[in-house]
Every structure is written in C-alpha cells, then in structure tokens.
Amino acid sequence: MRELTLYGRDGCHLCEDMLAALQPWVESGRLQVRWVEVDRDPELRTRYGLRVPVLCLGAREICHYHLDPVALEAALTD
Numbered sequence: 562m563r564e565l566t567l568y569g570r571d572g573c574h575l576c577e578d579m580l581a582a583l584q585p586w587v588e589s590g591r592l593q594v595r596w597v598e599v600d601r602d603p604e605l606r607t608r609y610g611l612r613v614p615v616l617c618l619g620a621r622e623i624c625h626y627h628l629d630p631v632a633l634e635a636a637l638t639d
Contacts, residue, residue, distance in 0.1 A: 563637060564593045565623070569614040570600050575626055576614040582628040583616075591637060 567583070569576030586592045599605040599613060609615055615625040618636045623629065 562590060562593055563618065564595055566595045566597055566617045567614055568597050568599050568605060568609055568617065571598060573613055579614045579616065579626075579628050586633070586637075 565583075567576070567580060569579070580594065580596070583592070583594055587594060597605065599609050612625055616623045616628065616633070621636065623632050623636045
C-alpha cells in the first residue's frame with residue numbers, strides 16, 4: 562500500500578472533492594492518504610499558497626486542484 566500526501570486547507574471545497582475522488586483507491590487498499598493542513602506550517606503555506614489541493618507521492622507532485630486519475634495510476638505503477 563502506498564501513502565500519498567494531500568496538502569490542502571480546511572474548508573476548501575476542491576480539497577474535499579479531491580479527497581472524495583481518492584476514496585475508490587483507498588477503499589481498494591491500494592493507497593492511504595495523509596492529510597496535511599498547509600495553514601499550520603508557514604513553509605507549506607508559502608510553498609502552496611492558493612494552489613491547493615496538491616497530491617504528492619513522496620516529493621513527487623501528482624496533481625493539483627483536481628484529481629488526475631491517469632497521473633495517479635502512473636505514479637502508483639512507477
């Protein structure tokens with residue numbers, strides 16, 4: 562099982578949408594999602610600003626704003 566990190570902020574509808582879109586992969590046992598609130602860390606707030614949500618596998622950015630299933634599958638098979 563791979564662990565992905567979803568950087569976002571509380572109350573962000575795009576963040577909630579991406580988390581919901583990831584549920585089929587989570588429910589299948591293919592990945593876990595770790596939520597990181599960017600506003601709790603000044604460095605992350607500066608790095609991502611308004612460009613959230615951002616889905617990452619390690620240091621590799623997979624997609625932002627909306628889930629890209631093709632990019633996600635590619636990251637999971639690498």
